[in-house]
Amino acid sequence: MSRVHRFAFGVMLGALALAAGATKMDGPAPDAVFDLRIKKLESELRCLVCQNQTLADSNADLADDLRREVRGLARAGKSDDEIKAYLVARYGDFVLYNPPVKSTTWLLWSGPFGLLAGGALMWWIILRRRQKSQLAAAAPDPDAEARARARLDKDDDESVSAG
């Protein structure tokens, strides 16, 4: 190894050590918790420009601004609910991916459960109807039984009178 090489190697080692030290210092700082919170919050908010994307996923300019705003509010100590209220006051409930339960949204919230209940009811009715028809097919016709009994009774009467 020449002197130049040795020097270069030393510089590289030094740089590596510095880099390692730097990452160690960054480590699991409270910032990570904050970032996680912001990420979760942004994934619950809608980007208004590309409406089927969350704020977290969107690259739109406005989404950038709104992310900055969300971060700023969170840094200022606002709670998640306060941040959401801030955006709702400006853009309406539409920014929330989870719309609040209100008189205008009850159908949205109860609809799927209503459909599920309707489906269950239909299923039950069809099952019962099928069961009934199967029972009816298996069991002797009550009318036939009555006719048979009537005929038997008649035979009995005849035999008695004959005897």
Add this chain to the structure above:
Amino acid sequence: MKATRWSIPLAIFVILMAFLYIGLNRDPREVPSPLLDKPAPAFVLSQLHDPASKLTNADLKGKVWLLNVWASWCVSCRVEHPLLMQLAASNIVPVYGLDYKDKPDAGRAWLAQNGNPYTLSAVDLDGRVGIDYGVYGVPETFLIDKQGIVRYKQIGPLTVESLQQKILPLVRELQK
């Protein structure tokens, strides 16, 4: 009992069609503004043509005015621009501009080239006032009454219909 066999699916079909038909005529891009009938958010911004002076909505109390959000980079602003020029020439209602997230130089150049319909324009450099007004698609136009209450919001370019059928009748009523 026989009637229910087809009447239930038919009822479901009719309801579904009704929902889909209503959905067909709605524009999902038009988000209803929660600002309607609420006080217009306060702003203090530098004027486009005189950055040392400020424009604030408090100065405009007592008159009916339009706030038009525009930018030199905004393509659909070119569509509504002739209408704004006509509106400004008619002197029916003053139009104030909000130059949204624009370089002031570019904004001034754009107005010099295309004509300036605005009584005054304010510069919203970082778009924060835009956020306060719930702006998500430039151009947008707000009609604000004498008490500073937002009475109407147009999302997207102004059209002859929106002006004649909604904005101008409202302006006349509010000016009384």
